[in-house]
Amino acid sequence: MPEINERDIAVFEAGIKLGALYHQFAGTPINADTVDGLERIIEDSIGVQPHVRSVSVSIDREMVEKKQNPKFGYCELEGRMLHVSLQVLYKNVIATVELAYDEGLDYPMMSVKKIEQM
Amino acid sequence: MPEINERDIAVFEAGIKLGALYHQFAGTPINADTVDGLERIIEDSIGVQPHVRSVSVSIDREMVEKKQNPKFGYCELEGRMLHVSLQVLYKNVIATVELAYDEGLDYPMMSVKKIEQM
Amino acid sequence: MPEINERDIAVFEAGIKLGALYHQFAGTPINADTVDGLERIIEDSIGVQPHVRSVSVSIDREMVEKKQNPKFGYCELEGRMLHVSLQVLYKNVIATVELAYDEGLDYPMMSVKKIEQM
Amino acid sequence: MPEINERDIAVFEAGIKLGALYHQFAGTPINADTVDGLERIIEDSIGVQPHVRSVSVSIDREMVEKKQNPKFGYCELEGRMLHVSLQVLYKNVIATVELAYDEGLDYPMMSVKKIEQM
Numbered sequence: 001m002p003e004i005n006e007r008d009i010a011v012f013e014a015g016i017k018l019g020a021l022y023h024q025f026a027g028t029p030i031n032a033d034t035v036d037g038l039e040r041i042i043e044d045s046i047g048v049q050p051h052v053r054s055v056s057v058s059i060d061r062e063m064v065e066k067k068q069n070p071k072f073g074y075c076e077l078e079g080r081m082l083h084v085s086l087q088v089l090y091k092n093v094i095a096t097v098e099l100a101y102d103e104g105l106d107y108p109m110m111s112v113k114k115i116e117q118m
Numbered sequence: 119m120p121e122i123n124e125r126d127i128a129v130f131e132a133g134i135k136l137g138a139l140y141h142q143f144a145g146t147p148i149n150a151d152t153v154d155g156l157e158r159i160i161e162d163s164i165g166v167q168p169h170v171r172s173v174s175v176s177i178d179r180e181m182v183e184k185k186q187n188p189k190f191g192y193c194e195l196e197g198r199m200l201h202v203s204l205q206v207l208y209k210n211v212i213a214t215v216e217l218a219y220d221e222g223l224d225y226p227m228m229s230v231k232k233i234e235q236m
Numbered sequence: 237m238p239e240i241n242e243r244d245i246a247v248f249e250a251g252i253k254l255g256a257l258y259h260q261f262a263g264t265p266i267n268a269d270t271v272d273g274l275e276r277i278i279e280d281s282i283g284v285q286p287h288v289r290s291v292s293v294s295i296d297r298e299m300v301e302k303k304q305n306p307k308f309g310y311c312e313l314e315g316r317m318l319h320v321s322l323q324v325l326y327k328n329v330i331a332t333v334e335l336a337y338d339e340g341l342d343y344p345m346m347s348v349k350k351i352e353q354m
Numbered sequence: 355m356p357e358i359n360e361r362d363i364a365v366f367e368a369g370i371k372l373g374a375l376y377h378q379f380a381g382t383p384i385n386a387d388t389v390d391g392l393e394r395i396i397e398d399s400i401g402v403q404p405h406v407r408s409v410s411v412s413i414d415r416e417m418v419e420k421k422q423n424p425k426f427g428y429c430e431l432e433g434r435m436l437h438v439s440l441q442v443l444y445k446n447v448i449a450t451v452e453l454a455y456d457e458g459l460d461y462p463m464m465s466v467k468k469i470e471q472m
Contacts, residue, residue, distance in 0.1 A: 001361070001447075004466050008365045012451065012466050015369020023377040024146055026312075027262045029138075034162045041159040044152045048192040069343055074166040076262075076315070093355075097366065107305055112358050112366050119243070119329075122348050126247045130333065130348050133251020141259040144381045144430075187461055194380075194433070211237075215248065225423055230240050230248050260382055265374075270398045277395040280388045284428040310402040 010090035011112060013051045014097040017086055018110045021046050021057075022079050022099065031074040035059050038077065046086070053089040057082065060101070079108035092118045128208035129230060131169045132215040135204055136228045139164050139175075140197050140217065149192040153177050156195065164204070171207040175200065178219070197226035210236045246326035247348060249287045250333040253322055254346045257282050257293075258315050258335065267310040271295050274313065282322070289325040293318065296337070315344035328354045364444035365466060367405045368451040371440055372464045375400050375411075376433050376453065385428040389413050392431065400440070407443040411436065414455070433462035446472045 025042050042057045060081045067075035084099040094116045102109040143160050160175045178199045185193035202217040212234045220227040261278050278293045296317045303311035320335040330352045338345040379396050396411045414435045421429035438453040448470045456463040 001469050001471050004469060007355070008361070008466055008469065011362045011366045012369040012464075015366040015371075016373035016464055017369075019370035019373025019375075020147075020377045021373075023263055023374045027259055028142055029163045029166050031166045034159070034166060037155075037159050037162055041152070041155050044155055045147045048147050048149045048152060050190050069341070071341055072168050072343065079312070105305070105307055107308065110366075110370055112362055115355050115358060115362065117355050119351050119353050122351060125237070126243070126348055126351065129244045129248045130251040130346075133248040133253075134255035134346055135251075137252035137255025137257075138259045139255075141256045141381055145377055187459070189459055190461065197430070223423070223425055225426065228248075228252055230244055233237050233240060233244065235237050256383075264378055265399045265402050267402045270395070270402060273391075273395050273398055277388070277391050280391055281383045284383050284385045284388060286426050308404050 006091045006093045010088050010093040010095040014088040014095040017046055018099050026077055026079050028077040029074050030077045031068055051088045051090050053087040055086045057084050124209045124211045128206050128211040128213040132206040132213040135164055136217050144195055144197050146195040147192050148195045149186055169206045169208050171205040173204045175202050242327045242329045246324050246329040246331040249326055250324040250331045253282055254335050262313055262315050264313040265310050266313045267304055287324045287326050289323040291322045293320050360445045360447045364442050364447040364449040367444055368442040368449040371400055372453050380431055380433050382431040383428050384431045385422055405442045405444050407441040409440045411438050
């Protein structure tokens with residue numbers, strides 16, 4: 001197979017960011033009032049890492065409300081609550097990847113959506 | 119020794135919150151631009167947990183700037199960067215605890231500062 | 237109220253350890269084959285922290301098996317899967333605390349079980 | 355650019371695993387006695403995730419000993435202590451990636467080492 005190229009590295013870097021984000025923030029205590037703030041800080045935190053061109057995070061409010069403990073009024077951020085769209089720019093290649101809950105598989109699925117030359 | 123009382127539980131709950139906060143957020147990518155936002159979301163996240171009366175988080179900006187990787191422009195949140203003051207209210211008891219970097223011991227020290235009856 | 241004493245600190249330290257353990261290890265990928273090893277390393281990791289006299293961790297195998305994704309064959313460690321019994325020794329005081337899933341509240345509950353003078 | 359292919363996905367999956375591992379286990383309390391056990395459980399935990407063909411983790415004992423707090427006898431696992439070699443097999447493609455501390459950059463660097471067709 002051909003040598004490692006810019007495309008490989010762009011996709012690799014995008015994978016790193018999704019894995020990092022997931023395992024850094026899953027477990028954070030959360031309720032309906034803190035969802036907005038948490039979305040922004042996840043975006044900002046991942047945005048400071050190398051080669052990140054853009055990142056957009058949304059947390060499923062319905063799931064948060066359903067999971068909130070009735071007595072204590074909060075739950076924990078779970079991977080399946082996260083919808084993330086992220087772009088890495090490495091040299092001239094843009095890799096767009098996604099984290100989205102797959103209901104059929106009951107699994108927070110990470111996937112490559114698009115690879116472009118700038 | 120006497121039975122477990124409200125004072126014990128207040129102090130115990132305060133310990134839980136500091137341990138949780140530390141191990142949830144240490145490792146978060148951070149730079150000078152994201153310090154403010156991260157302080158607020160740590161406060162908000164810990165604030166949703168049971169019995170928290172107040173929580174104030176500040177991150178040592180000097181340490182962040184010194185630790186920022188020159189090439190990549192960010193570092194990771196470390197326990198020693200955190201200064202946290204937290205109050206738990208359990209029934210009629212307020213426990214005030216702190217996380218602060220102890221330079222002599224080079225250690226992020228957690229301690230009980232005050233215990234009051236409301 | 238009286239000054240902060242050894243009993244307060246013992247209970248506080250025990251709370252720290254449970255909070256730390258929970259937020260450090262929740263989210264770890266796990267399946268039936270790795271349960272034993274993960275139990276031991278959680279014990280060992282928490283055991284190196286100050287004032288820990290003993291710690292015993294068990295992970296609910298039934299929950300792990302039920303939560304394992306059928307396609308991918310693993311799940312993530314959740315707080316509710318954990319049963320932890322932990323003793324802190326501070327000076328002459330032993331505080332015994334517990335993390336256990338409370339089915340009624342559907343909540344991983346942390347509590348103080350006993351406080352003794354050595 | 356061509357459609358997303360097996361090679362892209364293999365490299366992407368390998369990136370996910372390194373990012374996940376790093377942010378799941380960094381922060382774990384550690385000392386010289388627990389290094390071996392922690393290496394094994396990181397390998398086992400990452401090994402249960404999809405498409406992992408092999409994973410080998412070693413923790414820099416010298417760094418651990420140097421970082422151990424003299425009073426408390428432990429430190430926390432840092433990304434720069436980790437050396438990880440990991441292979442993902444996706445369909446017929448094997449991606450070999452690495453996490454290794456780059457002294458020159460003072461940075462825990464993740465990189466793609468090889469991409470092969472089976």
